[in-house]
Amino acid sequence: MLEARELACMKGPRWLLRDVAFCVDPGEVLWIEGRNGSGKTTLLRMLCGLTPPDEGVIRWDGQPIRDAGETYRRELLYLGHANALKDDLTIEENLRFAMQLAGRATLSDEFDAVLAQCGLADRRELPVRVLSQGQRRRVALSRLWFADAPKLWILDEPFAALDAESVQRLSDRLGRHLEAGGLAVLTTHQEVPLPAGRVRRLRLDA
């Protein structure tokens, strides 16, 4: 369970976020809404532990994430605005590196399966440099398809730049993740088909 209490963040002289509180249970997704500049990305970075909140506390399974450290990071998968892909490496090399960093050894038949599911099978040897924005996003997102993915997904605008088919595929994957007892926090401006009955909404500029 991910829980936030009285979160606040200052940007310069003014409060960007104040008194943000929510709770996400296993099997639920938290959809953070708000106009540009309302602090969505900042909130996600606070949830990851990248930015310490100026006030308040974030707990994972009852323990503040500051103290949970490695245990928390093992259960966390964060995908920010930037795709964290190296232009000069191929799709396969990039993904292999991401998985090794997450402490997961991947087999090459698992690679084939994941790349096929994400529609990238015929491009695995291509350097990321030659891919379009949408394809890069798909490569970054394909980390979600590997077996034993972490329990908590924090996704910043995961649907941006994706085509309709990929949006559907991602929301299906998200649905399966929630059914398996996973949690997700995401931001998006689009109306996307999120799994019904499992969505909590948080409006930041309300």
Next chain:
Amino acid sequence: MTDALRSVFLRDVLQAWRRRADWLTTFFFFIIVVSLFPLGVGPEPSILRVIAPGILWVAALLASMLALPRVFASDYADGTLEQLTLAPQPLSLLVLSKILAHWLLTGLPLVVMGPVLGLQFGMPPDMLPVLFYSLLLGTPCLSLIGAIGAGLTLGVRGSGVVALLVLPLYIPVLIFGAGAVEAVGVGTAPGGHLSLLGAVLMISLVVSPLASAAAVRVALE
């Protein structure tokens, strides 16, 4: 954990291999700077022999400084640094892997090339091994200390800042490194200087990964 450390190292090396031109810049910069001195101060062998250790060391220092922004800059820009920070492994060890890769690509070529250039300056044969060892001990210090500066200047505009920050910290390495080679020239044992250089290496090996990791975390906030 060693898997992750190895993969950070191998990825940096592989990426550098795909972008060879970037890394060769450092290497050729070193050679060119060293070659400029005979043109500037004149070809008198006795003068060149005396100033050679200093020139080689200052050039190595400038060359490795030139490469510093590359330690973290591209990872910072494309989001890889966030992923490293959020990986289960301690960030300081992952940063150490990156520094080692950086040294292999920028420092080691200087260690190999140093004695060759020394020969060009007419350095006596008994000075060359000492030059080699002093560079072997000293260039990792430059990469380690430099990484702290590279981390601290992430996101700062103006690329010259890292030089101002790091060059003063390089002074001990320069003194002990060039000192070891000069010691041979005046007929004393270089052991003392080399031991001090080794001590600097040990200290920076412990301090730098922790300090660089802290600097990276601050930059990502």
